[in-house]
Amino acid sequence: MHCCTQHLDTCTDHKMKCLLLLVMLTACTAAPQDLSGKMFTFPQRTNSAHVRLETSREEFSAVTVCLRSFTDLSRNHALFSLATPSADNAFLIFKKTAADVIELTVRNSNVEAGGQDYKLNTWHSVCATWDSQSELGQLWLDGKPSAKKFISSGSNITGEPIIILGQEQDSHGGGFDIKQCFTGMISEVHMWDYALSPCEIQRYVNDLNFTPGNVLNWRALQFQITGRVLLENKQVNECH
Secondary structure (H helix, E strand, O other), rough: OOHHHHHHHHHHHHHHHHHHHHHHHHHHHHOOOOOEEEEEEEOOOOOEEEEEOOOOOOOEEEEEEEEEOOOOOOOOEEEEEEOOOOOOEEEEEOOOOOOOEEEEEEEEEEEEEEEOOOOOOOOOOEEEEEEEOEEEEEEEEOOOEEEOOOOOOOOOOOOEEEEEEOOOEOOEEOOOOOOOOOOEEEEEEEEHHHHHHHOOOHHHOOOOOOOOOOOOOOHOOOOOEOOOOOOOOOOOOOOO
């Protein structure tokens, strides 16, 4: 009887320890935060500092990403980097050294959008859309669309996504190059699992009552900061 009781106590202790560990792990999971009026500041060139954005989605037949950015960089730099195990550039928005060129890459196939009025030290709204059915991609800068271009992606974006701000992934979650890092400020990042209409993009650009992203929502964002990245109140030009 004593042996049975001792065995039961051991089992109970083990269950309690497992339950406690589960609670601790749950507590460590980043809870969604409303970042309205906030921005991420990337203050220096590194090959490590970044923000990882969390989502549980693992397949996309269409994508829209919108964000606002501010930088003085004239060299190559990444604005948004999504990698999967099979494609390090599964969905990448990349500013090229050429002053008027932004590149969109889907599953390692890329197109360039030229004629973009990408001024330095200015807040810009950048949006990119892609649909697997038409295989067309399009970039929008401050509400101005590029020509739609064919991106031969081959299929949907599938696999565990790792989404990074501040660095460009050359491998799933890593392979950062200091020559392609972002310095400056990024705010109001949203991602949808469908291609937004031109009217919806204009509503985002004009900060009107747009539908927030159903994959990434700046008003309920799960994220992890690595290295010297600051979460600050958004810097605006107007004083009230």
